[in-house]
Amino acid sequence: MKPATGLSHQCKFSQQVGFTLIELVVTLLVIAVIAVTAAARFQDNTGYTEYTLQQRLISSLRHMQYRAMQDDRAGFCYQLVFQNGSSPAFGPSTSNYSAGQESSSCSLSIALRAPDYLQANSAEISGESVTMATREGRGQITFMGFTNLGRPLTNNFNCLSGCEVTFTGADTASVCVEREGFIYAC
Structure with a gap:
């Protein structure tokens, strides 16, 4: 018998959808390595x-x-104090800059209640087997403050030849401050 005109034959082939076993194994291997x-x-x-x-x-x-x-x-010091040696730390001398607190802002001790984002205590530094060294010229820095122009003030030479603070452990990372006040990772 002849098929009727205008009717087409439909293909009975179905396409397979999905991943092959090799593709799945390769994907799992890549994920495992990562x-x-x-x-x-x-x-x-x-x-x-x-x-x-x-x-x-x-x-x-x-x-x-x-x-x-x-x-x-006048009279306020905006500075970070550095403790070198066996218990290295850095932080501000105060967190209170209200009137009458001028002398505490110029203290050479780290404020106990200073915000965490402004300081690192000795447990954080030496507890991770890291040492901290500060250097300006040939001397150590015990504090670093800034003038109203942003230039550094230190106990030595105000970073005339540049100041550097180095953290050494498994790796070494340093912070440099130029005499004009530029602060950068070096």
Whole structure:
């Protein structure tokens, strides 16, 4: 019998949809390699502590620099104090810059109640087996403040030849301050 005119034959072929076994195995292998590599990096913070401290110090120094440039009241010191040696730390001498607090702002001790984002205590630094060294010319820096123009003031030479704070552990990260007030990771 002849098929009726105008009717077409429909194909009974169906297309397969999905992934082949080889594609699934390759995808799983790629994910496993990435997971092993990433897990090893997340389990160990070696080398990260130094760079974290570097970025915190840059942020703290810039914060103090901006405050000094915005407040031109006489007698106030916008500075970070550095404790070198066996219990390294840095932080501001006060967090209270209200009238009558001029002398506490110029103190050479780190404020106990200073905000965490402005300081790093000795447990954070030496607890991670990191050392901190400050240098200006040939001497150590015990504090670094800023003028209302943003230029650094230190106990030595006001960063005439540049100031440097170095964090050393598994890796080394430094912060440099130029005499004009430029603060950067070096």
